[in-house]
Amino acid sequence: MPWEPLTDEQLEIRDLVRTIARERVAPRAAEIDESHEFPWDVVELFREHGIFGLLFDEEHGGTGTGTLLALIAIEEVSKVCATSGLILAVQELGSLGLKLAGTAEQKARFLPSLVSGEVLAAYALTEAGSGSDSAAMGTTARRDGDEYVLDGSKRFITNAAVAGLYTVFAKTDPQAGHSGISAFVVESGTSGFEVARLEPKMGIAGSTTGELTFDGARIPATNLLGDEGEGFRIAMRVLDRSRPGVAAQGLGIAQGATDYALEYARTRETMGKPIAEHQLIAGKLADMETRCEAARGLLYRFGRMVDDGADDTELTKASAMAKLYCTDAAMDVTTEAVQILGGYGYIKEYPVERMMRDAKITQIYEGTNEIQRLVIAREMLKESRAFLLAGLA
Ligand SMILES: Cc1cc2nc3c(=O)[nH]c(=O)nc-3n(C[C@H](O)[C@H](O)[C@H](O)COP(=O)(O)OP(=O)(O)OC[C@H]3O[C@@H](n4cnc5c(N)ncnc54)[C@H](O)[C@@H]3O)c2cc1C
Structure with missing residues (x-):
């Protein structure tokens, strides 16, 4: 077994x-x-x-x-x-x-x-002027009796126009920075809320990515998530748990590309033997497989941590490491898969071309990989490793 x-x-x-x-x-x-x-x-x-x-x-x-x-x-x-x-x-x-x-x-x-699955969900944090710096958002939510009135716009929102329910972040206190942000549930069909446009893009072509506009959109006050001012904390807690979903997407793309390249390399022959038997190609396959397995180790570890009830504070670094490693692996591995297929890798008849385009977004959304590195280093700086310096003057 x-x-x-x-x-x-x-x-x-x-x-x-x-x-x-x-x-x-x-x-x-x-x-x-x-x-x-x-x-x-x-x-x-x-x-x-x-x-x-x-x-x-x-x-x-x-x-x-x-x-x-x-x-x-x-x-x-x-x-x-x-x-x-x-x-x-x-x-x-x-x-x-x-x-x-x-x-x-x-x-x-x-x-x-x-x-x-009757209703699809979306998460609307990013704006035209605030991606990595999400606290700089301009969308506002003003309390008016039993309602909040939302004004502003969100950019690059996945599932725009197909979602029935959006988690939207807006400032209830625009002067208060992070602590002025609140989180709301906004249903499609809310008057004053529209999807202004959908973006054509490099990959994940069937997924919608759109701009949401809020023009005096009124939502019931009962749709506030948590308390006023808790939105930024909620947004970050969500990302700690959702980023591994992008990591899983990246790992899936990487493994799919590895599996395809392996089968191709087994049957494509040059100079009298399958290309898998040329050492430079064999080395690429070995590196691709090893990257996938290492990525899986980080990703599954995160899954087990959550399932075992690990504290939120422990999830931040584990989540960022899984996202960073799995999605960098996706980009590197799919690029090598295209190389293994040679000219055929570059044409649309073979799936590795699509996989390479799809891989790119995983390094960008839900926090770019530069931001993941910042998060990991910030968490490391909270840790005490002074014992390594013991004995040094
Ligand atoms: C297809 C697609 C789907 C998306 N889906 C969603 C969604 O569903 N919901 C949502 O809210 N958002 C979504 N996004 C937005 C995505 O999360 C942002 O695009 C991403 O976080 C980066 O923000 P930005 O584009 O404003 O880039 P910027 O923040 O302007 O960054 C530009 C570059 O500078 C780097 N950079 C920025 N700040 C620093 C720093 N402090 N140190 C080092 N480097 C830095 C970045 O890493 C990047 O390389 C989506 C984007 C795309 C393209």
Whole structure:
């Protein structure tokens, strides 16, 4: 029996997702990329098989199978189609504000339709003038009786126009910096809230990325998440738990590209033998496989930490390291996969070209990899390692 760290239950669910991904999603991946159309059929497939439920606790109607398995599901789907893997990752991203800071009433009101996938979620933090520096946002929310009135805009929001529920961050006290930010649940169809445009982009072509505008948009005060002023903390807590979803997407892309390049290298012959037997190509395959396995180690460790109830303060660095390593691996590994296929790697008939374009975004969104490095170093500086200096004058 091969060594296997997952339990029988985890293996069963992983294999179910793997089979659905290979048999139903993979044949659609090139078309989704080509058409730039949001794959509602994939959403329907996930709904039918209860895949969205993997992201939620049993008390809210989910499977309660934990974070590790949710990450594995994103990885498995992303091996064949990064746009489809992102549907799961963003369902988690857009739901986490409610899970972490929602009241029992808010959870009961909003979570069931997210668990079934009937409603898709989105997370709206970035603005045209504030990406990495999210505290510089300009969108405001003013209390007016039983409502808040939102004004401003958000840029680059995944699931724009397809989501039914948006976690939106806005300033309730514009003079107060980080502590003036609050978090809200905004439903599509709210008057004064519109999707102004969708962006054409390099990769993840079937995913929508759009600009949201709020022009006197009125939402019930009961849609405030946590207290006024808690929004920045909520945004960061969400990102600590959601970034590994992007890491899982990156790892899936990297492993998918490695698997494809391996099979290609086995059969493509030059100078009388398969290219896999030329040492320079064999070395690339070995490096790609090793990067994927190292990335998986960091990612699964994060999943286990959450499932074992690790403290929030421990998650920040583990999450940033998983995101950084898995997504840098995705870019490096897919670039090498294209190289292994030679000229064929560069043309659209072969999937590694799409995988390389899809990989790039994983280094950018949910905090660029430069920001991940800052986060990791900041957490390191909080740690005491003085014992290493013991004995030095
Ligand atoms: C396809 C797509 C989907 C997205 N989905 C979402 C979404 O669903 N929700 C959402 O809120 N946002 C989303 N984003 C936004 C994304 O998270 C931001 O684009 C990203 O955080 C970077 O912000 P920015 O584009 O403003 O770049 P900037 O912050 O302007 O950064 C530009 C460059 O400077 C670097 N940099 C910035 N500050 C520092 C620093 N202090 N030290 C070192 N380097 C630094 C950055 O790493 C980057 O290389 C999405 C973006 C894209 C392209």
